Amino acid sequence: MNNNMLYKYVKGALIAAFLLAVLAGCSSSSQSTAAQQEETQTQQPILIEGPMPIEIEKLREKLDNVEKETSGTFEFYKGTIDDYPVILAKTGKGMENTAAATAVAIERYNPIAIINQGTSGGHDPALHVFDIVLGKRTVNIGSLKTGQREDGEGIAPKEWKPMDLMASEGSAGEDPDAENIRYYEGNPDLLAAAKAVKDQYTKGKVVEGTIGSADVWNNEVDRIQWFHEKYGTSVEEMESASAAQIAKAYEVPFLAIRILSNNKTNGGEYNPNTAAANQGYVLEVVKQYISTRSSGK
Secondary structure: OOHHHHHHHHHHHHHHHHHHHHHHHHHHHHHHHHHHHHHHHHOOOEEEEEOOHHHOHHHHHHOEEEEEEEEOOEEEEEEEEOOEEEEEEEOOOOHHHHHHHHHHHHHHHOOOEEEEEEEEEEOOOOOOOOOEEEEEEEEEOOOEEOOOOOOOOOOOHHHOEEOOOOOOOOOOOOOHHHOOOOEEEOOHHHHHHHHHOHHHOOOOOEEEEEEEEOOOOOOOHHHHHHHHHHHOOOEEEOOHHHHHHHHHHHOOOEEEEEEEEEEOOOOEOOOOOHHHHHHHHHHHHHHHHHHHHHHOO
16 A cells, blocks of 8 residues: 555545544534433422512513413413523412412422512511511411401401411311411421522512411501511511412422512502512522522532
């Protein structure tokens, strides 16, 4: 074999080896991408809930690979944050809407955790507009039993008793064991993630507290103070306790995160910008929770 033929042979072998390496790399990259997609599809998503468009729109902008699905009046936005699957639910306002949307989402998406978030009205005079309350507890403040009063004897709301609808399968109204306050505890891992990033929030304080929910909008300061004293409520809104109740029924970890949009106990006027501020904080909580799951902590 002369030198010219040897040169052509070596050159051809090198080109062939290079092409094989490129093809192998492409195949490996393709397999890696496919594996990542498959892993994302099999991971249980995090469910984030908000009642109104103003309370989910900033989070929706942060989702990647978004797909919209509906069930009844409920809207679900499937996407990813940091390559982890997230479902964003617009539940609608109120206890019934939120309970139904939560049950639908659990049955349909099998979430690994649920965060219910949005705005709220202050009950604690030490809290101000833009402060955030992490729901160490949530409670239904609309489940009440009145006293016995006859026609013409008037009403006495401060004498009404709490009614625990989960205490008995019989008539809660006749069961003395039901005259207790039912609290739903926030999940410790979600709380830990929320506390780990609280220093990143600079628009107000981030505190643990009790979030009260009911299909009632309380504007009477004396009434608000009564709930604050009797139930220990930090804020009130119309959704979290019903979501917590459904999450508890399915044994799904749950946390409510609510920002004060107003506080009648100290003159804090309504500010709609609080909704976006809360979503920014919740995004950091979700990222932190994802990172702890990825690291196995």
